[in-house]
Amino acid sequence: DVKVTQSSRYLVKRTGEKVFLECVQDMDHENMFWYRQDPGLGLRLIYFSYDVKMKEKGDIPEGYSVSREKKERFSLILESASTNQTSMYLCASLSPNSDTEAFFGQGTRLTVV
Amino acid sequence: QKEVEQDPGPLSVPEGAIVSLNCTYSNSAFQYFMWYRQYSRKGPELLMYTYSSGNKEDGRFTAQVDKSSKYISLFIRDSQPSDSATYLCAMSSSRGSTLGRLYFGRGTQLTVWP
Numbered sequence: 001d002v003k004v005t006q007s008s009r010y011l012v013k014r015t016g017e018k019v020f021l022e023c024v025q026d027m028d029h030e031n032m033f034w035y036r037q038d039p040g041l042g043l044r045l046i047y048f049s050y051d052v053k054m055k056e057k058g059d060i061p062e063g064y065s066v067s068r069e070k071k072e073r074f075s076l077i078l079e080s081a082s083t084n085q086t087s088m089y090l091c092a093s094l095s096p097n098s099d100t101e102a103f104f105g106q107g108t109r110l111t112v113v
Numbered sequence: 114q115k116e117v118e119q120d121p122g123p124l125s126v127p128e129g130a131i132v133s134l135n136c137t138y139s140n141s142a143f144q145y146f147m148w149y150r151q152y153s154r155k156g157p158e159l160l161m162y163t164y165s166s167g168n169k170e171d172g173r174f175t176a177q178v179d180k181s182s183k184y185i186s187l188f189i190r191d192s193q194p195s196d197s198a199t200y201l202c203a204m205s206s207s208r209g210s211t212l213g214r215l216y217f218g219r220g221t222q223l224t225v226w227p
Binding site: 004031033035040041042043045048058090092094101102103104105106107 | 119121145147149154155156157158159162201203214215217218219220
Protein backbone atom coordinates (compact mmCIF):
# COMPACT_ATOMS: atom_id res chain seq x y z
CA ASP A 1 0.00 0.00 0.00
CA VAL A 2 1.14 3.48 -0.82
CA LYS A 3 1.72 5.57 2.21
CA VAL A 4 1.77 9.32 2.31
CA THR A 5 2.74 10.53 5.73
CA GLN A 6 2.38 14.06 7.01
CA SER A 7 4.54 14.91 9.97
CA SER A 8 1.86 16.45 12.17
CA ARG A 9 -1.89 15.96 12.55
CA TYR A 10 -2.44 19.17 14.51
CA LEU A 11 -0.33 22.32 14.78
CA VAL A 12 -0.86 25.62 16.53
CA LYS A 13 1.43 28.47 15.53
CA ARG A 14 1.63 32.18 16.21
CA THR A 15 1.19 34.92 13.65
CA GLY A 16 4.50 35.73 12.00
CA GLU A 17 6.13 32.36 12.70
CA LYS A 18 7.80 30.38 9.94
CA VAL A 19 6.01 27.06 9.63
CA PHE A 20 7.21 23.85 7.99
CA LEU A 21 4.80 21.11 6.96
CA GLU A 22 6.50 17.88 5.93
CA CYS A 23 5.21 15.14 3.65
CA VAL A 24 6.89 11.83 2.83
CA GLN A 25 5.73 9.15 0.38
CA ASP A 26 7.15 5.66 0.09
CA MET A 27 6.22 4.61 -3.46
CA ASP A 28 8.74 6.50 -5.55
CA HIS A 29 6.06 8.76 -7.04
CA GLU A 30 7.24 11.56 -9.25
CA ASN A 31 4.43 14.05 -8.66
CA MET A 32 3.60 15.52 -5.27
CA PHE A 33 1.04 18.15 -4.33
CA TRP A 34 0.05 20.43 -1.49
CA TYR A 35 -3.59 21.41 -1.07
CA ARG A 36 -5.51 23.32 1.51
CA GLN A 37 -9.09 22.42 2.31
CA ASP A 38 -11.56 24.91 3.71
CA PRO A 39 -15.31 24.58 4.32
CA GLY A 40 -17.28 25.63 1.27
CA LEU A 41 -14.15 26.05 -0.84
CA GLY A 42 -13.05 22.45 -1.26
CA LEU A 43 -9.49 21.48 -2.15
CA ARG A 44 -7.33 24.24 -3.54
CA LEU A 45 -3.91 23.52 -5.02
CA ILE A 46 -1.07 25.51 -3.49
CA TYR A 47 2.03 24.06 -5.17
CA PHE A 48 3.04 20.89 -6.91
CA SER A 49 6.28 19.25 -7.94
CA TYR A 50 6.95 16.73 -10.68
CA ASP A 51 10.59 16.06 -9.90
CA VAL A 52 13.33 16.76 -7.40
CA LYS A 53 14.07 20.46 -7.14
CA MET A 54 11.21 21.23 -9.54
CA LYS A 55 8.10 23.12 -8.45
CA GLU A 56 5.09 24.72 -10.03
CA LYS A 57 2.64 27.21 -8.58
CA GLY A 58 -0.89 26.03 -8.13
CA ASP A 59 -3.96 28.21 -7.80
CA ILE A 60 -3.16 29.89 -4.46
CA PRO A 61 0.64 30.06 -3.96
CA GLU A 62 0.76 33.45 -2.24
CA GLY A 63 2.29 33.27 1.23
CA TYR A 64 3.69 29.77 0.66
CA SER A 65 6.84 28.20 -0.70
CA VAL A 66 7.91 24.59 -1.16
CA SER A 67 11.02 22.47 -1.14
CA ARG A 68 11.71 19.15 -2.82
CA GLU A 69 15.29 18.12 -2.14
CA LYS A 70 14.56 14.39 -2.27
CA LYS A 71 12.03 12.51 -4.36
CA GLU A 72 10.14 11.13 -1.39
CA ARG A 73 9.84 14.39 0.56
CA PHE A 74 7.86 17.52 -0.26
CA SER A 75 7.79 20.36 2.25
CA LEU A 76 5.38 23.27 2.45
CA ILE A 77 6.69 26.45 4.07
CA LEU A 78 4.64 29.32 5.41
CA GLU A 79 7.17 32.13 5.45
CA SER A 80 5.25 34.27 7.93
CA ALA A 81 2.10 32.59 9.17
CA SER A 82 -1.11 34.60 9.18
CA THR A 83 -4.53 33.83 10.63
CA ASN A 84 -6.02 33.41 7.15
CA GLN A 85 -3.72 30.43 6.68
CA THR A 86 -5.59 28.51 9.35
CA SER A 87 -6.77 25.47 7.41
CA MET A 88 -6.49 21.75 6.77
CA TYR A 89 -3.41 21.03 4.66
CA LEU A 90 -3.31 17.88 2.56
CA CYS A 91 -0.34 16.38 0.78
CA ALA A 92 -0.79 13.98 -2.14
CA SER A 93 1.45 11.95 -4.42
CA LEU A 94 0.82 10.57 -7.89
CA SER A 95 2.63 8.30 -10.26
CA PRO A 96 2.00 9.22 -13.89
CA ASN A 97 2.65 5.61 -14.88
CA SER A 98 0.23 3.97 -12.47
CA ASP A 99 -3.32 2.76 -13.00
CA THR A 100 -4.28 4.33 -9.71
CA GLU A 101 -4.46 7.98 -8.97
CA ALA A 102 -3.46 10.40 -6.23
CA PHE A 103 -2.87 9.16 -2.69
CA PHE A 104 -3.41 11.56 0.15
CA GLY A 105 -1.91 11.95 3.57
CA GLN A 106 -4.07 12.24 6.68
CA GLY A 107 -3.87 16.00 6.67
CA THR A 108 -2.45 18.61 9.03
CA ARG A 109 -4.89 20.86 10.81
CA LEU A 110 -3.01 24.15 11.23
CA THR A 111 -4.31 26.88 13.49
CA VAL A 112 -2.57 30.26 13.42
CA VAL A 113 -3.33 32.43 16.43
CA GLN B 114 -16.47 29.98 -13.45
CA LYS B 115 -14.80 27.14 -11.59
CA GLU B 116 -13.50 24.29 -13.71
CA VAL B 117 -15.51 21.78 -11.67
CA GLU B 118 -18.83 22.46 -9.97
CA GLN B 119 -20.27 20.28 -7.24
CA ASP B 120 -23.20 20.94 -4.94
CA PRO B 121 -21.78 20.83 -1.40
CA GLY B 122 -25.06 19.64 0.11
CA PRO B 123 -25.38 18.54 2.84
CA LEU B 124 -27.33 15.49 1.75
CA SER B 125 -29.11 13.37 4.34
CA VAL B 126 -30.80 10.07 3.42
CA PRO B 127 -32.18 7.03 5.26
CA GLU B 128 -30.34 3.72 5.22
CA GLY B 129 -31.11 1.73 2.08
CA ALA B 130 -31.74 4.76 -0.12
CA ILE B 131 -30.19 5.26 -3.54
CA VAL B 132 -27.87 8.25 -3.49
CA SER B 133 -26.98 10.31 -6.54
CA LEU B 134 -24.01 12.67 -6.45
CA ASN B 135 -23.13 14.88 -9.40
CA CYS B 136 -20.54 17.21 -10.85
CA THR B 137 -20.40 19.38 -13.92
CA TYR B 138 -17.30 20.70 -15.59
CA SER B 139 -16.33 23.19 -18.24
CA ASN B 140 -13.02 21.93 -19.63
CA SER B 141 -13.65 19.61 -22.59
CA ALA B 142 -10.05 18.36 -22.34
CA PHE B 143 -10.81 16.37 -19.18
CA GLN B 144 -10.47 12.65 -19.90
CA TYR B 145 -10.01 11.08 -16.47
CA PHE B 146 -12.76 11.21 -13.87
CA MET B 147 -12.52 10.16 -10.27
CA TRP B 148 -14.55 10.06 -7.10
CA TYR B 149 -12.82 10.36 -3.76
CA ARG B 150 -14.36 9.61 -0.38
CA GLN B 151 -13.23 11.53 2.68
CA TYR B 152 -14.21 10.51 6.18
CA SER B 153 -14.16 13.09 8.93
CA ARG B 154 -10.61 14.08 9.97
CA LYS B 155 -9.05 11.86 7.29
CA GLY B 156 -7.46 12.45 3.89
CA PRO B 157 -9.46 11.65 0.72
CA GLU B 158 -9.24 8.11 -0.66
CA LEU B 159 -9.88 7.07 -4.25
CA LEU B 160 -13.25 5.35 -4.63
CA MET B 161 -13.87 5.11 -8.36
CA TYR B 162 -11.89 5.92 -11.49
CA THR B 163 -13.26 6.20 -15.04
CA TYR B 164 -11.61 7.03 -18.30
CA SER B 165 -13.67 8.97 -20.88
CA SER B 166 -17.41 8.35 -21.22
CA GLY B 167 -19.41 5.41 -19.95
CA ASN B 168 -20.29 3.57 -16.78
CA LYS B 169 -18.25 1.71 -14.24
CA GLU B 170 -19.64 -0.42 -11.46
CA ASP B 171 -17.98 -1.59 -8.26
CA GLY B 172 -20.25 -3.28 -5.77
CA ARG B 173 -22.87 -0.80 -4.61
CA PHE B 174 -21.16 2.07 -6.43
CA THR B 175 -21.67 3.12 -10.07
CA ALA B 176 -19.82 5.97 -11.75
CA GLN B 177 -21.20 7.52 -14.92
CA VAL B 178 -19.55 9.97 -17.28
CA ASP B 179 -21.38 11.90 -19.98
CA LYS B 180 -18.76 13.91 -21.82
CA SER B 181 -21.27 15.38 -24.26
CA SER B 182 -23.04 17.06 -21.34
CA LYS B 183 -19.86 17.54 -19.26
CA TYR B 184 -21.60 15.78 -16.40
CA ILE B 185 -20.48 12.98 -14.09
CA SER B 186 -22.41 11.06 -11.47
CA LEU B 187 -21.83 8.65 -8.63
CA PHE B 188 -24.68 6.38 -7.55
CA ILE B 189 -24.69 4.53 -4.25
CA ARG B 190 -27.21 1.69 -3.96
CA ASP B 191 -28.48 0.36 -0.64
CA SER B 192 -26.70 3.15 1.21
CA GLN B 193 -25.27 2.37 4.64
CA PRO B 194 -24.40 4.58 7.62
CA SER B 195 -20.76 3.72 6.90
CA ASP B 196 -21.15 5.60 3.60
CA SER B 197 -21.48 8.84 5.56
CA ALA B 198 -18.60 10.98 4.33
CA THR B 199 -17.72 13.80 1.99
CA TYR B 200 -17.54 12.77 -1.65
CA LEU B 201 -15.28 14.74 -3.96
CA CYS B 202 -15.25 14.50 -7.72
CA ALA B 203 -11.96 15.07 -9.47
CA MET B 204 -10.82 15.16 -13.05
CA SER B 205 -7.76 15.67 -15.18
CA SER B 206 -6.81 16.03 -18.79
CA SER B 207 -3.68 13.91 -18.60
CA ARG B 208 -2.45 10.98 -16.61
CA GLY B 209 0.96 10.35 -18.05
CA SER B 210 2.08 13.92 -18.17
CA THR B 211 4.75 15.08 -15.78
CA LEU B 212 2.53 18.03 -15.06
CA GLY B 213 -0.57 15.97 -14.37
CA ARG B 214 -2.81 17.55 -11.81
CA LEU B 215 -6.33 17.00 -10.57
CA TYR B 216 -9.16 19.50 -10.49
CA PHE B 217 -11.52 18.92 -7.58
CA GLY B 218 -15.12 19.78 -6.90
CA ARG B 219 -15.95 21.29 -3.52
CA GLY B 220 -17.24 17.98 -2.18
CA THR B 221 -20.73 16.83 -1.14
CA GLN B 222 -21.29 15.96 2.50
CA LEU B 223 -23.46 12.85 2.79
CA THR B 224 -25.11 11.49 5.93
CA VAL B 225 -26.90 8.13 5.89
CA TRP B 226 -29.02 7.69 9.01
CA PRO B 227 -30.11 4.28 10.34
